[in-house]
Amino acid sequence: MSDADVHPTMSPRVHHLPAAGAVVVLVLVAAGLPALLGDAGRVAAVLTLQLALVAGWVVATGIRGFAGSLALGAVAAVGADLALLLPDRPQLDVVLAVLGLGFLAAVVHQMTRPAPRLYLVASLAGVVLLLGSVCALAVLLAVGRLDGGGRAVGTAVLAVGAALLVGHLVDLVLPRPQIAPDVPRGLLGLGLAVAAAVVVAVLRRTEGVLLDALSAAIYGAALGGVAALVALAASYVAVERGERTWALPVVQAVLPLAAAAPVAYALAVHGTG
Numbered sequence: 001m002s003d004a005d006v007h008p009t010m011s012p013r014v015h016h017l018p019a020a021g022a023v024v025v026l027v028l029v030a031a032g033l034p035a036l037l038g039d040a041g042r043v044a045a046v047l048t049l050q051l052a053l054v055a056g057w058v059v060a061t062g063i064r065g066f067a068g069s070l071a072l073g074a075v076a077a078v079g080a081d082l083a084l085l086l087p088d089r090p091q092l093d094v095v096l097a098v099l100g101l102g103f104l105a106a107v108v109h110q111m112t113r114p115a116p117r118l119y120l121v122a123s124l125a126g127v128v129l130l131l132g133s134v135c136a137l138a139v140l141l142a143v144g145r146l147d148g149g150g151r152a153v154g155t156a157v158l159a160v161g162a163a164l165l166v167g168h169l170v171d172l173v174l175p176r177p178q179i180a181p182d183v184p185r186g187l188l189g190l191g192l193a194v195a196a197a198v199v200v201a202v203l204r205r206t207e208g209v210l211l212d213a214l215s216a217a218i219y220g221a222a223l224g225g226v227a228a229l230v231a232l233a234a235s236y237v238a239v240e241r242g243e244r245t246w247a248l249p250v251v252q253a254v255l256p257l258a259a260a261a262p263v264a265y266a267l268a269v270h271g272t273g
Contacts, residue, residue, distance in 0.1 A: 050077035056250030080138035167193035197224025
């Protein structure tokens with residue numbers, strides 16, 4: 001059996017179009033529910049995206065210990081959300097307790113799998129990355145509780161969504177200069193993705209003075225850069241899997257937002273955005 005048979009090539013259309021559609025759905029959920037329902041909508045949106053990422057990641061990566069991995073991801077998502085919702089003044093260090101307990105549970109889960117416990121290290125690494133990602137998504141709830149946080153979350157979602165959508169559409173047409181063999185991603189798409197996030201952030205700034213425009217541009221560039229780089233990493237995952245499945249577009253859309261959420265919090269705390 002050849003390498004091509006083991007890792008069948010995915011066409012650029014299959015690689016990018018479903019992911020672009022998933023990005024549109026992500027923006028509708030993450031920006032639409034808070035607009036309709038306020039804080040309750042933001043909680044519902046974050047939890048929905050967390051559970052979607054849990055299911056998508058476990059299916060897309062083929063983690064061993066399927067049911068246990070799903071349960072660990074879901075429990076970590078709920079635990080991180082509660083840790084940031086229940087205190088009067090949420091602190092991110094509480095989320096470290098969720099990650100620590102989740103890591104211990106993941107180790108026990110993988111070690112108690114029936115023998116021969118194939119791919120134990122890889123599966124453990126996949127679960128740990130999943131736990132970190134769902135906890136990172138929960139940080140959007142902390143951003144929403146800051147002064148002006150609702151607008152900061154909305155800007156973050158729209159900026160990340162714009163970066164992801166532009167990146168996929170540009171790379172669908174012209175993935176040049178290509179970043180890696182067999183990965184339909186180019187530097188042009190990466191640069192335009194960051195530029196799209198900057199444009200969205202600047203357009204959503206609250207004041208028209210130069211300082212606010214610069215602050216918004218920094219906010220958009222940071223979020224767009226993180227989202228574009230993680231989207232590139234997600235493309236590596238999609239290429240490695242080499243098969244058409246609903247889970248890959250979910251991962252390609254939600255994982256970059258998870259990575260950008262702590263960045264949005266750090267910038268919002270320091271008055272950027």
